[in-house]
Amino acid sequence: MELSGAEIVVQALKDEGVEYVWGYPGGAVLHIYDALFNQEHVRHILVRHEQGATHAADGYARATGKVGVVLVTSGPGATNAVTGIATAYMDSIPMVILTGQVPTPVIGSDAFQEVDTVGITRPCVKHNFLVKRVEDLADTIKKAFYIAASGRPGPVVVDIPKDVTDPNIRIPYHYPDKIEMRSYNPVEKGHLGQIRKAVDMMLDAERPVVYTGGGVILGEASEQLTELIRTTGFPITNTLMGLGSFPASDPQFIGMLGMHGTYEANMAMHETDVLIAIGARFDDRVTGKIAHFCPNAKIIHIDVDPASISKTVRVDVPIVGQVRSVLHDMLRVLKEHTRKPDSARLKTWWERINGWRKMDCLSYEQGGGAIKPQYAVETLHKVTRDSDFYLTSDVGQHQMFAAQFYPFEKPRRWINSGGLGTMGFGLPAAMGVQQAFPDAVVACVTGEASIQMCIQELATCKQYNLPIKVVLLNNGYMGMVRQWQEFFYDGRYSHSYVDALPNFKMLAESFGHVGMRIDNPADLEGAYREAFAMKDRLVFMDIIVDPSENVYPMIEAGKGHHEMHLSPHLSSDRELA
């Protein structure tokens, strides 16, 4: 079979099993778009901005576990995609981004719509390629998918000059089933000796805590993790990225940890003597001040990426391997072990944890006045709990309220930009999820500032009939910025007030969607029910919430886990030691 470069791109995507490509055409990719036009296997979704394409492919990848694919043109097409690529990189999301490039003879001449895409994206990709010969195209695309999806996943950019896709140059096509790379061999199994050492340490523990991150979800290890927690009786806390890897309603789940984690999770971290970190990377929003981090603990760390281990916090028992495989082996070692976890010691530990739990650190007071954002999320849960539900989020207070108040029972249901914290992520990510699961209920919780960063994608939602429910918690401020300014800048709200907001109801309607505005707590549940009953329409709910509400508990940057601010009604905002 002889194909042109452009046809090779499309055929390779087909052979890779790609269902969707999110993209935006332009000069350097016109040959590829022409090849897309004549086929039905790979469905192209036309976004309204390249950032939207990357977030949509990212949302698709997070929800399905498959590689998200993006196609954009050279120059501004590529630079617009950078934010989405960096977002995926920080959260280790498998993506392949195909970027057009100016023809090889003019590379380096500052040609029209030329940027050094490989150079610009290098620090925020797992790997990238510039394909200079059509003969290298199929193998390079294979490598890109292999690298993106294996080991610690991540985005891979393939930069393709226009002449490489020339429709007049045709070569024999062969797409490899498998590709070997001598310089890239991700680890699979963990070292059994290390696993045994870890198990002994776990069995000796008096106050163990299991702390897990996005790696458990990316590594499809929720089942093994759940079994480990049930087998050991240990408490478990999740990072923002790990929510859903263990059922939130389970009594062994002590909530999210870190800057806006629960009192019980953070206190347990401070007191633990054996910390079992699984698929988590000791991010600064989780650890707080390193010097105060788990001061009494021996640390076991399971991760597929050796560079994640002892990067910020020294660990005692490192285990490099796929989380799923390591947990599988760990469970076997535990079962064959002559000893069992000490139930008397665990009982004492749980009594302390349950004492901290009694603080009820997430409690809030929903009076008759303004809608509290916490109430908006809790009510969202009440209305959607029995459906096949996915929640995407933008970045800020609403994201933290969603993480705290929506209990996720399954992996891949909570989709947010954790590492990079990209405002504008939520709506396009929801498009990717809805495209992957047309029958699922997909909502995007957002703020009036975040939503405006990718609001143009409402048009894409219309074009492809994506019945997403946009839950806008509108407090008129960049809420998290306002919160920091209240706490740390004596209430000088420098440029965090979003003056001149659009009428979101009318805005949504102008895109052909249903708009709603809700400002009374008594109307909220009914409005949600009405919105979610519209199964084939995008409904944009502009929910006016209390502008003065803050996210609690809060650990200031640079403080330890035991130095939380609690909600004023619990503590008069005193620091707890």
Next chain:
Amino acid sequence: MRHIISVLLENEAGALSRVAGLFSARGYNIESLTVAPTEDATLSRMTLVTTGDEAIIEQITKQLNKLVDVVKLVDLSEGAHIEREIMMIKVRADQAMRDELKRLADIFRGSIIDVTDVSYTIEMTGDGHKLDAFIRVVDPELIIETVRSGPLGIARGGRRLTL
């Protein structure tokens, strides 16, 4: 502490900038870096000298290993090894100084590889300390220009960095 790390990497466009970019992005020190193809044309060998405590050096080797273009690496400082650096130094050599400079070059086992009426260019190899020492004994007024390669390193004995 000073470490000398040898890296085998794919001889591909951009591989060098991935390494350099890694050091600048993560704020690691880099004292010198040399790179050239090996007897296997698909591989380059890089020698880099860096400083940092044990934890930083561990991160540097892990992050280097994580680069897809890096095939293999070794921290030569972990064992016995040999380091050599080449220097070319151009010095003012008028009639009065010529003999003295020739003698100094001989003592350091350097060779004069270019001569004019007024200058010598001396080639010298050795470890960095030796080259430093030579520069110290030459009157700074006489030095016109120096160029140094940065160290190359190889393990002593049977240890090797090959595929």
